[in-house]
Amino acid sequence: MxxxxxxxxxxxxxxxxxxxxxxxxxxxxxxxxxxxxxIKVISDEGGFGRTYLAEDADKLNEWCVVKQFAPKVQExxxxxxxxxxxxxxxxxxxxxxxxxxxxxxxxxxxxDNYLFLVQQFIDGQNLLQxxxxxxxxxxxxxMRVLLDLLPVLKFIHDRxxxxxxxxxxxxxxxxxxxKLVLIDFGASKQLTATVHTKLGTTIGSHGYTPIEQMxxxxxxxxxxxxxxxxxxxxxxxxxxxxxxxxxxxxSWVKSWRRYLPNTHTGRITIGSxxxxxxxxxxxxxxxxxxxxxxQVIKDLKKHSLVSPSSTSLLTAAxxxxxFPATQQRLFALKLNDKFQKLLLANVVIILLGLGGIWYFxxxxxxxxxxxxxxxxxxxxxxxxxxxxxSVAFAPNGQILASGSDDKxxxxxxxxxxxxxxxxxGHLKWIWAIAFHxxxxxxxxxxxDKxxxxxxLATAEEIRTLTGxxxxxxxxxxxxxxxxxxxxxxxxxxxxxxLDTGKLIRTLTGxxxxxxxxxxxxxxxxxxxxxWDKxxxxxxxxxxxxxxxxEGHTELILSLxxxxxxxxxxxxxKDKxxxxxxLTTGETIRTLRRHxxxxxxxxxxxxxxxxILASGSSDNxxxxxxPATGQExxxxxxxxxxxxxxxxxxxxxxxxxxxxxxxxxxxxxxxx
Numbered sequence: 001m002x003x004x005x006x007x008x009x010x011x012x013x014x015x016x017x018x019x020x021x022x023x024x025x026x027x028x029x030x031x032x033x034x035x036x037x038x039i040k041v042i043s044d045e046g047g048f049g050r051t052y053l054a055e056d057a058d059k060l061n062e063w064c065v066v067k068q069f070a071p072k073v074q075e076x077x078x079x080x081x082x083x084x085x086x087x088x089x090x091x092x093x094x095x096x097x098x099x100x101x102x103x104x105x106x107x108x109x110x111x112d113n114y115l116f117l118v119q120q121f122i123d124g125q126n127l128l129q130x131x132x133x134x135x136x137x138x139x140x141x142x143m144r145v146l147l148d149l150l151p152v153l154k155f156i157h158d159r160x161x162x163x164x165x166x167x168x169x170x171x172x173x174x175x176x177x178x179k180l181v182l183i184d185f186g187a188s189k190q191l192t193a194t195v196h197t198k199l200g201t202t203i204g205s206h207g208y209t210p211i212e213q214m215x216x217x218x219x220x221x222x223x224x225x226x227x228x229x230x231x232x233x234x235x236x237x238x239x240x241x242x243x244x245x246x247x248x249x250x251s252w253v254k255s256w257r258r259y260l261p262n263t264h265t266g267r268i269t270i271g272s273x274x275x276x277x278x279x280x281x282x283x284x285x286x287x288x289x290x291x292x293x294x295q296v297i298k299d300l301k302k303h304s305l306v307s308p309s310s311t312s313l314l315t316a317a318x319x320x321x322x323f324p325a326t327q328q329r330l331f332a333l334k335l336n337d338k339f340q341k342l343l344l345a346n347v348v349i350i351l352l353g354l355g356g357i358w359y360f361x362x363x364x365x366x367x368x369x370x371x372x373x374x375x376x377x378x379x380x381x382x383x384x385x386x387x388x389x390s391v392a393f394a395p396n397g398q399i400l401a402s403g404s405d406d407k408x409x410x411x412x413x414x415x416x417x418x419x420x421x422x423x424x425g426h427l428k429w430i431w432a433i434a435f436h437x438x439x440x441x442x443x444x445x446x447x448d449k450x451x452x453x454x455x456l457a458t459a460e461e462i463r464t465l466t467g468x469x470x471x472x473x474x475x476x477x478x479x480x481x482x483x484x485x486x487x488x489x490x491x492x493x494x495x496x497x498l499d500t501g502k503l504i505r506t507l508t509g510x511x512x513x514x515x516x517x518x519x520x521x522x523x524x525x526x527x528x529x530x531w532d533k534x535x536x537x538x539x540x541x542x543x544x545x546x547x548x549x550e551g552h553t554e555l556i557l558s559l560x561x562x563x564x565x566x567x568x569x570x571x572x573k574d575k576x577x578x579x580x581x582l583t584t585g586e587t588i589r590t591l592r593r594h595x596x597x598x599x600x601x602x603x604x605x606x607x608x609x610x611i612l613a614s615g616s617s618d619n620x621x622x623x624x625x626p627a628t629g630q631e632x633x634x635x636x637x638x639x640x641x642x643x644x645x646x647x648x649x650x651x652x653x654x655x656x657x658x659x660x661x662x663x664x665x666x667x668x669x670x671x
Contacts, residue, residue, distance in 0.1 A: 002028045003038040005114065007049050007070045008427070012041055031057055033109055036066055036118060049114070053121070056106075062121075064106055069115040090117060093185055095159060101152045101181050122183060124175040127168035127235065137235040139270045145235065146277075146300060148180045149228060154293035157221040161185070164219050166227035167208045168234060207241030211250055211284050215596075222289045225296065229281025236270070237261060246619055249595060253282040273302065378635075381412050381664040383419050388657030388664055390432045393648040395439040399456075400646075402657055402664050403430035409444055411456065414653070414666065421459040425452055432474045436498075437481045445472035451486050451496070463501045467494060474516045479523040483540070487514030493528050495540070505543045509536055516558050521565040525582075529556030535570055537582070547585050551578055557597060560612075562626065563605045569612055569626070571598030577614055579626060589629045594618050600644045606651030606669065613654055615642035621656055621667075635667055 004012040004021040011023035020027055031037055036054045042065070043051045049068040055061040090108035097104035097120070107118040125133075127145075137145070149171065156163060163170075163185065170184045210226035213219045230241045230253075237259040244252040244259075252259075256278065260270070277299055283289045290296050386405035393400055399420065400412045409423040409430060428447035435442055441462065442454045451465040451472055470489035477484055483504065484496040493507040493514055512531035519526055525546065526538040535549040535556055554573035561568055567588065568580040577591040577598055596618035603612055603626070611632070612624040621635040621642060635654070642658040647669075654667045 001039070002030065003040055003052060005029055005032070005038065005068065005112070007044075007068060007114075012050075029112075032066065032116065033107070033111055035107075036064065037061070038066060054118070056118075064121050065103070065119045067117040067119065069117075070113075092159075092161065093117070093119075096156055096161060096185055099152060099155050101148075101179055102156075102185065103181065103183055122172045122174055122181050124172045124181070127171045127173065127180075127231070130173065131168065131235070131238065136238075139236075139274055142232050142235055143274060143300065145180065145232060146228070146296065149182065150293040150297050150300075152180075152182050153221070153224055153228065154297075156182075156185075157224070157293065162219045162221065163224050163227075164213065165205055165208070166224055166231060167205050168231055171231070205242065207243070207245035210286065210289075212286050220286065220291075221293070222286050222291050225281055225290050225293065226283075226286075229278055232278060233259075233282065249618075250284045253284060256282060273300070378665040378667045379417055381410075381417055381419075381666070382662070383410055383422075384408070384662040384664075386429075386662055387659045388643065388662060389430060390644045391646045391655045391657040391664055392433050392435050392442075393646050393653070393655065394435050394456075395437060395649050397648045397650050397653070399439075400655055400664065400666070401433050401435065401442055403433040403444055404657075404662070405429040406662075407446075409433060409442065409454070411459075412664070414648075421456075423454050423459060423461075425461050425464075426450070428471070431471065434475050434477055436477050437479065441498075443475045443477065443484055445475045445486055447471035449488075451475055451484070453484075453498075453501075465496055465501055465503075467503055467506075468492070470513075473513065476517050476519055478519050478540070479521060483523075485517045485519065485526055487517045487528055489513040491530075493517060493526070493538070495526075495543070507538055507543055507545075509545055509548075510534070515556060518559040518561055518568075520561050520582075521563060525565075527559050527561070527568055529559045529570060531555045533572075535559065535568070535580070549580055549585055551587050551590075552576070554597070558600045560601045560603045562603050563610060567626065569601045569603065571601045571614055571616075573597040575616075575618075577601060577612075577624075579629075591624060591629055591631075593622060593631050593634075594620065596641075599642060602645050602647050604647035604649075604651045611647070611651065611669070613645045613647055615645035615656055615658070617641040621645055621654065623654075 002014045002016055002018060004014060004024060004026055006021065006024050006026040009021060009024040009026065012021070014022055014028060018028055032054070035056055035058050037057055038052045038054045040053055041050050042053050049070045052066040052068065054064050054066045056064050087108065090105060094105040096102050103122055104120040105117065106120060109116055163182065165184060170182065172181045172183055174181050208227045208230045210223045213223050233256055234241055238261065239259045277296060280290055281296070381400070384402065384404040384406050388402050388404050390403040391400060398414055400414050401409060402412070403409050407424070407426050407428060407430060411420040412418065413420055426444065426446040426448050430444050430446050432445045433442060440456055442456055443451060444454065445451050449466070449468050449471055453462040454460070455462050468486065468488040468490050472486050472488045474487040475484060482498055484498055486494050486496065491508070491510050491512060491514060495504040495507070496502070497504055510528065510530040510532050514528050514530050516529040517526060524540055526540050528536050528538065533552050533554060533556060537546040537549070538544070539546055552570065552572040552574050556570055556572050558571035559568060566582055568582055570578050570580065575592070575594050575596060575598065579588040580586070581588050594614065594616040596616050598614050598616050600615040601612065603610060610626060612626040614622050614624065619636065619642065623632040624630065625632055642656050644657045646655045647653070652669050654669060655664060657664050
């Protein structure tokens with residue numbers, strides 16, 4: 001078989017005789033750089049590149065790992081900058097590979113406008129695989145894990161490198177000698193000034209990432225030590241930190257001992273030495289945490305349960321003397337659950353739908369609006385193969401639409417929860433969707449730089465709007481249904497004539513990506529929110545800028561006009577929602593109850609008043625009284641970020657989409 005090296009190819013494996021990929025028609029490369037025969041994809045990074053298993057034809061077909069990066073830029077200067085950054089990082093990885101417990105860097109090069117790293121293949125199983133095969137860890141064995149890995153961390157920290165993603169999946173027990181090998185020093189992770197995964201999301205994994213890294217994107221040697229402590233907790237207890245984090249945030253670490261397993265004689269206990277070390281590793285306050293690996297080693301060696309030289313878990317307790325044989329060498333390498341994306345210079349790419357667009361009609365005082373008890377058992381819609389970035393109710397309240405990273409839009413029957421149609425045509429992730437006021441047309445915007453209009457009666461594409469030079473993050477219909485607004489990573493807003501599909505005008509003024517746009521209820525004003533931390537108000541008829549609203553300290557992710565058009569709500573990466581007086585441009589109030597970025601906000605008039613909903617990466621939807629700023633209720637999802645919220649036209653239902661198992665959920669509002 002021959003593997004296609006187009007990172008966007010949906011079916012990369014081809015028969016040996018093919019000259020061109022049978023799926024995407026890309027010319028096939030038999031030997032990459034004349035050396036490496038790519039066998040299959042290990043992990044797919046969603047168009048930014050892939051990680052492959054390969055053979056080195058010059059070394060008796062020895063297996064290796066090939067990491068591909070696909071910079072999404074065309075300009076020569078940007079490509080040169082990419083190569084320079086890539087080479088700098090590769091040299092750093094080459095230095096790290098001198099350590100026997102870090103995969104060696106074998107080569108790095110540029111070919112066909114892609115950048116490649118070739119690394120040593122580690123034959124073995126990672127610690128998560130061991131756990132899933134029933135391997136159990138006692139106190140002695142966890143001590144050995146620490147003493148095996150801490151010198152590796154000291155080595156990388158002394159060279160100015162922070163790993164940022166330590167977890168069981170990234171620790172492999174080498175089959176040849178039982179040593180633990182730390183993997184996934186992804187090149188893009190070190191380019192901290194130019195890396196984003198999901199918009200505003202810091203590098204790391206839920207549950208393992210310390211608070212300073214999760215909230216501020218800052219990492220230190222102490223940050224890696226926290227992640228190592230969480231890894232040890234997982235080995236000791238078998239409780240997944242990601243699940244605990246979704247349920248409790250960081251509060252679980254204060255009482256981590258309660259999760260120690262029970263035996264027939266009661267809950268197991270651990271010695272005071274390891275307990276004290278884990279206490280200090282797991283503290284959320286970085287100032288109270290160990291600052292360096294050598295400090296941990298020093299404490300462990302005081303009255304240590306094991307000798308420093310005896311660090312192989314394979315020589316430990318009888319329960320771990322026998323391991324299942326490695327079934328495939330490929331299975332040993334879990335390079336990264338979601339490999340970090342390489343972004344260059346000032347080119348930043350987002351993978352998520354950027355907030356909701358909601359515009360309505362009046363703002364009476366909120367009286368009594370409650371979420372019914374059935375909201376605790378929301379309806380779930382399943383069918384997407386990746387994150388759900390945007391959800392929207394049809395005006396008739398009978399259909400729900402969802403747009404996903406899987407490049408599809410799905411239409412759902414709200415009453416039955418069944419899938420009605422799947423709309424396909426975009427080449428990359430779908431970031432935003434919006435219904436026309438008549439409910440017959442749906443607009444979608446994508447990372448493929450296009451906007452598509454869909455006929456919902458026939459499930460066919462009406463037309464594609466092109467003109468943006470980067471991905472289109474947001475779309476909104478004007479209230480009269482004659483105009484479509486779009487915002488893009490190219491820092492512009494475009495207004496389109498719906499009848500002709502022609503561009504009316506381009507609005508410029510933001511100096512970073514435009515993440516969200518919304519029309520006022522009368523259609524005369526357009527609001528735009530940007531990564532430059534500002535909101536701009538525009539005169540739709542003239543295209544002139546009215547004013548700029550400033551006050552958020554981080555990226556603007558979502559906007560919504562109040563039903564009477566006098567107030568604007570904004571959600572931001574700074575974890576707040578601000579309500580703005582559009583007459584004066586001043587902040588009315590700031591809502592601060594979310595603990596992570598606010599990805600989506602939505603207003604809706606109901607029978608008893610007006611409700612504001614917000615969806616956040618803290619795994620919650622909050623309902624607010626916008627007149628008083630009072631939080632009415634918090635709705636929980638099972639796990640994952642919430643990227644989009646929508647409220648039905650009658651105000652009786654709320655929908656959310658996000659990263660939790662690629663599902664959509666709806667809640668009922670009783671009035």
